[in-house]
Amino acid sequence: MDEKIFFNQGNVRVSNSRFIVDGQTYAMSNVTSVKSGVTPPDRGAAIIIAIIGLVCLFGSGWVFVAGLVALAIAVLTWIGSKAKYSVILNTSSGENQALVSEDKPYIANVIASLNEAIVSRG
Known part of the structure; x- marks a missing residue:
């Protein structure tokens, strides 16, 4: 055959x-x-970075800026995570x-x- x-x-x-x-x-x-089969994306790192960024937003000066940068990184990490x-x-x-x-x-x-x-x- x-x-x-x-x-x-x-x-x-x-x-x-x-x-x-x-x-x-x-x-x-x-x-x-x-x-x-489907394996959902691992977004744990994005959540931890976002929490750190939110905490830093309560600071002032460079700490506030670091918080904004951390939040931006968290969003990009979240978006980049694929199933x-x-x-x-x-x-x-x-x-x-x-x-x-x-x-x-x-x-x-x-x-x-x-x-x-x-x-x-x-």
């Missing part, structure tokens, strides 16, 4: 027989299902997080391709 390619972008390739990501190869015959999306493969040996990206549509495309590969396998 010829190998049919469902997805091939960068270091990720999905075919009816294999799923290759970052040099790791998964046999599609061992994959029972696939799902997405991470992942491809989770279910196999007979359990779940395996195979691919992680901040690009949600990219992960959705990979999952759709993996589902097509599972269906085509029969």
Whole structure:
């Protein structure tokens, strides 16, 4: 049977027989299902910096200015924190997080391709 390619972008390739990501190869015959996962962004540092900035706003002179700078850094840190999306493969040996990206549509495309590969396998 010829190998049919469902997805091939960068270091990720999905075919009816294999799923290759970052040099790791998964046999599609061992994959029972696939799902997405989401890891929320860690914004703890932004919150701590904001609290320090708010406390500094009660000072005067350079302390007040330092508080404004800290608040600006906290806002930029908060905005820069992104959720991470992942491809989770279910196999007979359990779940395996195979691919992680901040690009949600990219992960959705990979999952759709993996589902097509599972269906085509029969």
